[in-house]
Amino acid sequence: xxxxxxxxxxxxxxxxxxxxxxxxxxxxxxxxxxxxxxxxxxxxxxxxxxxxxxxxxxxxxxxxxxxxxxxxxxxxxxxxxxxxxxxxxxxxxxxxxxxxxxxxxxxxxxxxxxxxxxxxxxxxxxxxxxxxxxx
Numbered sequence: 697x698x699x700x701x702x703x704x705x706x707x708x709x710x711x712x713x714x715x716x717x718x719x720x721x722x723x724x725x726x727x728x729x730x731x732x733x734x735x736x737x738x739x740x741x742x743x744x745x746x747x748x749x750x751x752x753x754x755x756x757x758x759x760x761x762x763x764x765x766x767x768x769x770x771x772x773x774x775x776x777x778x779x780x781x782x783x784x785x786x787x788x789x790x791x792x793x794x795x796x797x798x799x800x801x802x803x804x805x806x807x808x809x810x811x812x813x814x815x816x817x818x819x820x821x822x823x824x825x826x827x828x829x830x831x
Contacts, residue, residue, distance in 0.1 A: 722810075722817040722818075722819050724747075724810055724812065724817045724819070725749050725752050725753030725810055726747075726753055727747055727748070727749035727753045727754070727755045728753070728755060729755050729770075729771075730746060730747055731746070731747070731748050731749075731755060731770045731771070731830060731831075732744070732745070732746045732748065732830070732831040733745060733748045733770075733811065733828050733829060733830045733831065734828070734829045734831075735748075735809065735811070735818070735820060735825060735827075735828050736825070736826045736827040736828075736829075737820060737824050737825060737826060738824050738825070738826050740826070743811075743813050743818060744813065744814070745811025745812055745813050745818050746811060746812055747810075747811055747812045748770070748809065748810065748811040748828075749809075749810050749811070750807060750808065750809045750810065750822075751807050751808075753810075755769065755770045755771075756768055756769040756770060757770075757773075757776070757789070757791070757801070757803070758803075759789065759801035759802060759803045760801060760802050760803065761799060761800070761801045766801070768791060768793075768799070768801075770830055772793050772794055772795070773791055773792070773793060773794070773828075773830050774792045774793060774794045774829070774830060775791075775792040775827065775828065775829050775830065776789050776790070776791050776792070776827065776828045776830075777789065777790045777792075777826070777827050778822060778823075778825045778826060778827065778828075780805055780822075780823045784805075785804060785805055785806075786802045786803065786804060786805055787802065787803055787804075787805045787807075787822045787823055787825075788800065788801075788802050789801050789802065789803065803822065805821065805822055805823040806821070806823075807821070807822050808820060808821050808822065809821075809822060809825060809828070
C-alpha cells in the first residue's frame, strides 16, 4: 500500500510540474487587425513586434486630448513618443500621424502594450515606453 501511494504522489508531482513547466505568464490579446511596430523602451532597447495591441487587444489609442476622450486608430499613426512625468500617474504621448499632423494626448500609465516578437510574446507598460514606430 505504501508503495502504491508513493508512486501515486510521484506521478502527481510530475503531472503538476509538467503542467507548469511550459506555461508562460503573458496573456497575449488577439487584435482584430495585424499591425507591426518597433517599440523602444526607456532603456533604449528596440523590439520589432507584429500583432501589436494595447488594453486587451485594441488596435487604437483611446486617450485624452485636453478634456476630450478620443480614439486614434493604429493605421493612422506613424509614430508615438512617450513621456512619463514622475509620479503623475499619466503618460503624455506625442502622436505623429501619417498625414503629418501632430497630436499631444495623455493616458493613465497603468495600461500595457502587447505584441509578438520573433523570440516570443512581448508586453510592456506604457510608462516604460520611449517610442513606438508603426509600419
